[in-house]
Amino acid sequence: MLLASLVVQQQVPIVFMHSFLSYAWMMDGIINKLQKINPDWQLINCEVGNGALDTFFMSLDEQTDELSKCINNDPRTQNGFIGVGYSNGGFLMRHYLQKFNHIKAPMLRYVGLSAPAAGFFCGVESDCWILKTLPEKLNTYIHDNIYQVWAQRNLGPTAFWRDPYQLDQYKKHSSVLAHIDNTNTINETYKKNFMSVDRLVLFGSPKDGLIQPWQSAWFGVFAENSEHDVILMEDRYEYIHDTFGLRSMNEQGRIRRIDSGISHLEYMVHQKFIEELLEPELRMEL
Template identity: 35%
Template sequence: MVLWFCRLSISAHLRSRRGFTDGKLRLFSSLCMSMKTLSSILTSPALVLLLAGGCTSAYKHVLIVHGILSGPETLQRTLSGFIKRAHPGTKVTVIDLFNHRDSTKPLWKQVHGFGRVIQRIARRSPEGVHLLCFSQGGPICRGVLSVLPNHNVHTFIALSSPLAGQYGVPESLYKYLPSSSRHSIHFFCYSKIAQNLMSVCNYWNDPHHHYKYLKHNNYLPLLNGEKLNSQTAEWRNNFLRIRKLVLIGGPDDEVIIPWQSSQFGFYNSQGAIIDMRSQRFYREDTFGLRTLDARGDIIMCSQSGVKHTEWQSNPRVFNRCIREWLD
């Protein structure tokens, strides 16, 4: 169309020749050729694809890890759906591993299994990935981020996870275990058999038997740097590779006990809640939490009125606490 208009104009002027010198004719012809070139560029398929790609910003791949006695099915319908509607074109993978009964296997076994999958996907995503982990998935993802060297996880979102441990029996289990049973669970959980058998025991944190927790728990105190090992410094450096840490929880959860564990708060030996910044592992920066906080890279999002099984399907939680961090 541009070239046709130029040719029509030149033809009309050639017929009249009035006030149209040879110099002006050459200049006008040159301008027409430039416009033709520009027109070709703007309508080229390559540019159209490039502009389309720029308009639909490439969001990072989101990897989701499920919780205990669960699998990928519900998360594919809920969280995955929220993400794809909010950020069209986003790749979302709900990892299909250690589902349902297998989710009770010891956490180190799960860390190595999930870690292999996360590493494989991350290597195909040079721009980086986000990690969104629900409930028990939070402690698992902490382990993965600690042991994986040179990972490219940008944002770690822990959705109602017992990050500082669990010390309580949810109401839903009262028919099987009385609430008072939490005072005697340490006899079982802090045994070698239980530590190598059941996931919950790997983050069971009895504040009244802290010595036994440090001595016999072979998972959480190692991640926290409360119990030193030869890899503590390396794990800290690996964990600090994340750009953002988003901690989501709320007072009406009823499963994560205390609920503040989802934001690294926990009981002291008298039963009072000690918040994250007063925890020894924060003050001594044993695994990098204080460093992340000093960088301004810890985001806490608390939401009341949400039961534990509702976090993944609550649109308000997604819009308030998650959406912003999945760039």
């Protein structure tokens, strides 16, 4: 039974999680616009640790625990909530869903705003804004060591870094993404929790300009040894074998892939997107 069936026709609180290298207040543009449209909605804005630096220098497991504290310390979420994650915050929301939905305040709907739901990679043939400002030797060192235990435990983005040139290392040493994708072994709790929401609402766009590949927002991934060829959701191994419930959710009509038509940084401020595309997807009666 879907958790969402417990709250049919009842609007629930909406929890927001900000992006990488940012703070909770940067979500105020979205939140304020939604609050004006629906003054009675309960909107909760979560922070990870001390904000921007902790999104990088805190393990993703610890970040998800911080998100969990924000959600579960608020009594309004105890009967369920809608999780809205922007960029890296969308990955944290996905991790919360699969890690905690059976034991803590339940997410009833997942909404990703240009979230790297299927991982992220850049920097060999493609331009990489995360690393391009670093000295070349340091950039190379990070690339060569990103699947080392120390990196996976201490640098948040490494947990969803899916390197198409090092897929064997990724599968063996990824601290989060390969686990919640059930790539190597099947964790039935992760699969059950993933499927416990009423739907997945996935906003992405070819105009994104930051998430690589942009199709990660729709569970697409780079093909092996390529930063140009993309394997779309339905063609992935994990989809075909339904390792974590993606195929079941899609065949049940519970996945919405929506082209936002905007670039990555516009999600927080683009009034037409917020009013015409996002707001309707946050109504539980739909």
